[in-house]
Amino acid sequence: MNKILKELGIEDLNPGVCAGAAGWIRGSGAKLPSINPATNEAIASVTKASAADYDAAVAAAQSGFETWRLLPAPKRGDVIRDLANALRDHKEALGELVTLENGKIRTEGLGEVQEMIDICDFAVGLSRQLYGLTMHSERPGHRMYEQWHPLGPIGIITAFNFPLAVWSWNAAIAAVCGNTMIWKPSPSTPLTAIAAQHICNRVMAKHGVDGVFNLAVGEDDVVGERMINDERLPLISFTGSIRVGKHVARTVAGRLGRSILELGGNNGIIVSADADLDLATRAIVFGAVGTAGQRCTSARRLIAQRSIVDELSERLTRAYKSVPIGDPMADGILMGPLISESAVSAMLAAVERAKAEGGQVLTGGRPLPAFGANFVEPTIIRMPAQTPLVCEETFAPILYIMAYETLDEAIAIHNAVPQGLSSAIFTRDLASSEAFLGHAGSDCGIANVNIGTSGAEIGGAFGGEKETGGGRESGADAWKGYMRRQTNTINFSGELPLAQGVEFDV
Numbered sequence: 001m002n003k004i005l006k007e008l009g010i011e012d013l014n015p016g017v018c019a020g021a022a023g024w025i026r027g028s029g030a031k032l033p034s035i036n037p038a039t040n041e042a043i044a045s046v047t048k049a050s051a052a053d054y055d056a057a058v059a060a061a062q063s064g065f066e067t068w069r070l071l072p073a074p075k076r077g078d079v080i081r082d083l084a085n086a087l088r089d090h091k092e093a094l095g096e097l098v099t100l101e102n103g104k105i106r107t108e109g110l111g112e113v114q115e116m117i118d119i120c121d122f123a124v125g126l127s128r129q130l131y132g133l134t135m136h137s138e139r140p141g142h143r144m145y146e147q148w149h150p151l152g153p154i155g156i157i158t159a160f161n162f163p164l165a166v167w168s169w170n171a172a173i174a175a176v177c178g179n180t181m182i183w184k185p186s187p188s189t190p191l192t193a194i195a196a197q198h199i200c201n202r203v204m205a206k207h208g209v210d211g212v213f214n215l216a217v218g219e220d221d222v223v224g225e226r227m228i229n230d231e232r233l234p235l236i237s238f239t240g241s242i243r244v245g246k247h248v249a250r251t252v253a254g255r256l257g258r259s260i261l262e263l264g265g266n267n268g269i270i271v272s273a274d275a276d277l278d279l280a281t282r283a284i285v286f287g288a289v290g291t292a293g294q295r296c297t298s299a300r301r302l303i304a305q306r307s308i309v310d311e312l313s314e315r316l317t318r319a320y321k322s323v324p325i326g327d328p329m330a331d332g333i334l335m336g337p338l339i340s341e342s343a344v345s346a347m348l349a350a351v352e353r354a355k356a357e358g359g360q361v362l363t364g365g366r367p368l369p370a371f372g373a374n375f376v377e378p379t380i381i382r383m384p385a386q387t388p389l390v391c392e393e394t395f396a397p398i399l400y401i402m403a404y405e406t407l408d409e410a411i412a413i414h415n416a417v418p419q420g421l422s423s424a425i426f427t428r429d430l431a432s433s434e435a436f437l438g439h440a441g442s443d444c445g446i447a448n449v450n451i452g453t454s455g456a457e458i459g460g461a462f463g464g465e466k467e468t469g470g471g472r473e474s475g476a477d478a479w480k481g482y483m484r485r486q487t488n489t490i491n492f493s494g495e496l497p498l499a500q501g502v503e504f505d506v
Contacts, residue, residue, distance in 0.1 A: 004100070005044075007093040008195040009202070021386020023201075027053050029218060034191045037337045037374045038327055040461045046190045049218040054182075054226055057214045061153035061180040062232060064211020069124070069150045069178040071209070076176045077127025079212070083172070083203045084120035085112055094164070094195055096329065101189050102163055103336045104291045116168040117307035119474060123172035126479055130177065138500075148483040150178030151258075154235040155227040157248075160339055161294045161395075162239075163189035164196055166262070169462065169473040170237045174482045175184040175212055182214050182233065184224055188339055190217045197463070220244075231255055235370075235482065238262070239296075242419070244465045249469070260481055262462070264393045265421030267444075267453040268301040268414040270436065272407070273308050275426035279450060281315045283426070284399070287452035288322055289335050289378045293397030294343075297422040297454040301390060303410050303449025306403040313382060313401055317363045320378050324369055337374035338396060344374055347396035350389065351379060354400070357387040366398075391417045406433055415443045420462030422446040422453040445472070 029048030036043050049057070068076070087094065095110035102109070137142040156170045167183055174181055185193035193215055200213035216223050226237055228251045237260040238248045245263040252259040269287070271280050287299030304312050328336030338344050344367060351365040364379030378397040383390055404410040412425060414415045423444040425436040433449045437439055445464035446456060458464050461476035463469070472478045498504060 004093045004097050005191075005195075008090055008097065009198040010191070010195055012341045014172060019238070020269055025056050026034045028218075029053065029222065030192055032187055032217065033396065034101055035188070035340075036100055037339050038100075038329075038372055040341070040373050043100060044191060044291075046194065046217055049216040049223055051222060051226060054216045054218065054223050057182055057216045058153060058230065058232055059316055060211040060259055061182055061214045062211075064209070064214075065150070065152055068180055068209060068212050071178075073127045073130055073176055073178065073369040076178065076491070077124040079123045079207050079209065080120050080127070080172050080176055081202060082206060083200065084117050086199045086203055087117050087120065090199060091117070094192070096128055097192050097195055097354050098163060099190075099328050099336075101191050102160060103137045103328055103339060104294075105333050105336050108291060109328075112162060114459060115165040116172075116464060119165075119168050120344075122458055122475055123176045126173065127176040130479065130483070137489065139491075139493075139497045141491060141495065143490045143492070144487065146485055146487045148177075148480070148485055151234045151482060153180045153182060153233055154237065154482065155230070155233040156181055156183045157224060157227065157238045157240065158183070158185050159239045159293060160188035161184035161296070163192040166239050166473070167193070167196070169458070170260075170482075173474075173479050176478055177482045179210050179235075179482055182216055182227065184216055184218065184227060187217075187219060189378070193217060195297055196417045211470060226239070228252055229255065234258060235260065237471070237473065242469075245469055258481070260463075260471035260473060262296065262464075262471050263467060263469040264419050265296040265298070265453075265464060265468060266300050266391065266393045266417045266419040267297055267422040267424075268303055268417075269299050269423070269453060270404075270407075270414060270427075270434055271302065271304040271308065271312060271426040272425065272427040272429065273305040274428045275308070276428065276450070277308065277312055277315060278427040280312065281319055283424070283452035285319045285323070286317060287424075287454045288399040288453060289320070289397050292335050292338055292376075293378070294339065295454050297456065298397075299399060299424075299453045300393065301386070301405055301414070301417075302401045303413050305410070306405055309401065309403040313362060313380070316380055320363045320380060323378055325368065325377075335378060335397070338376060339374070341373050343396060344376055347376055347379075347394060347398060350394040350396065350398060351381070353389050354381045354383065354387075354398075355458060357389055358384045359387075359400070362401075386413055386416060393419060407435060411436065418467040419464065420444045420466035422448070422456070424448040424451060424453050426450055444468075
């Protein structure tokens, strides 16, 4: 652990906030322990930001914005290019720190850092493509066009399950758009945030810029509430639960701010009778068991055609029993711990409730105290129907299996939940795949054919509908969410014709 921290440049865990490259501000808040969920032991403790510390970080972001927004976008892209290179240099150490603090297996920890690198590379190209439109004016001698301007300092609030990647989706794109930012990481993963900030500081210092990337580690009632109520932050990007997301949405909207919301996912997979079951099995297991079921895109509901549901259930049960569980840093392990004992309790309560609602546990459903307090068996439960429990999201490796007769019935079952993040269908039939992707098909922000619900690439905009919040981050044209649109009209005619043929002579 000390070797990892030393390589990442973490020598002092006492600062509570970092106000850009100018340096760390020694926090005045209480201590926050960083817990390794695999052992339930403290890795270290950091000092949380107080209200005054938070204000200092926002002031640094405001000051930094005044100069950062004037730097040409391709030059801002140069900074993000160097950030990507710095992440490449520290990929192994940073990925292993994710594993130690978050509990996901080592390859997933490394994959998270690679995702950061990928979005930085995407943002570098984007820095030369912040396109506006030109329009034809109805008035002679006039030119109309639109352009995009940065918003200002923005707030980024991230969750424990992707302690770095989701921040980078926002930060890399927001930065090339000309914004500065304040980041509040999950209190469960403060060390990864501190490590990333150290890397950002070195990159900012190299380029002589300040206040672009700023960090405030703290609790919801001190830092989080201030952020969402702070009129100095025109945009809040929040990743977390639906319950908290609704509070964020109401609060930010109440001050006429903007929000990007990435909330819960209760992701379903439809498997048709003509599907490649080998392919489907591998995708379902990864989607449901990867990150111990703690991805917002984890597969939670399996809707299988009745003629193959028994065979598919047997395949999955065999596969689940062969999943290597244990120390997430060890080679060959595919599933590590849940983030906390409370997460374990929530999972076990869901299993008991599923039984009460008529479910049959096919495999799993028990804690694994021999591995540690936060380890559980990945679980498959055959449900007679989509009960109230199945319509909720339990952040754990539980997969509910249900049967269907017709594709229309399967899509109706799939869409009959409040969440709308990710979805998938496995089929060899073109008409079925097109129906699933069509206007009457999946109502999710992500819809896949013959791949699972998790593992989205950064090139496409990421986000969901309904109670998932409607936000979009990462690729495609998600950059527009971090900018303000301005329509411009230039009159070079020497006359003053009015639009819509209005005449007004004085």
